[in-house]
Amino acid sequence: MPFTFTRLAIPEVILVESGSFPDHRGWFAETYRRSIYSENGIQRAFVQENCSRSGRGVLRGLHYQKHPAAQAKLVSVVRGEIFDVAVDIRKGSPFYGKWVAALLSEQNHRLLFIPEGFAHGFVALSDQADTIYKVTAEYCAENESGIVWSDPAINIDWPIKDPLLSAKDAQLPTLENADNNFVY
DSSP states (O other), X not given: OOEEEEEOSSTTSEEEEEOEEEETTEEEEOOOOHHHHHHTTOOOOOOEEEEEEEETTBEEEEEXXXXXXXXXXXXXXXXXXXXXXXXXXXXXXXXXXOEEEEEEEXXXXXXXXXXXXXXXXXXXXXXXEEEEEEESSOOOGGGEEEOOTTOTTTOOOOSOSSOBOOHHHHTOOOGGGSOOOOBO
16 A cells, blocks of 8 residues: 655655555555655554544644653544644754644545654644554653644644634643653
8 A cells, every 4th residue: 555755844854655446345544654755754652542532623732641651652543534733842953933734634635743842732624533542651640741833933824713622732831831852
């Protein structure tokens, strides 16, 4: 099954496209093969997989885990569509505070690889969005952190104006005030 790997404007973030094989039963898509990912610069061992269901307008993020539990993520959508965002939070990076985004959906079979040192968030654009993401470190509550979705210094061009947020996400700090130990 063919894969295409495209480095986005922040080159460490990689959009992965995999083909699908539809037939009268539905479709089949290969989403991960370690050897091919490794050949294309994604050399990580994924140790945990998470799944979330979100309704239209639900925004999750911007989240990250600090060192020593920093996580790279491989994000995909099995139902619906999301606007998926990665923000470079590595101090000293030429892309510090910059963001990239991709539309991920059940139709396009795209995945987004987000390395350590990036905050991640997404908003559901469909009535229901089921998102799956593999991560390279197990969840660790004491290293969990985040940045408010609407930080004006980052200025993400979200496709919605009034998202539905968790109480926790609504209270996240700006990047300037975030608990962040990533260095480029």
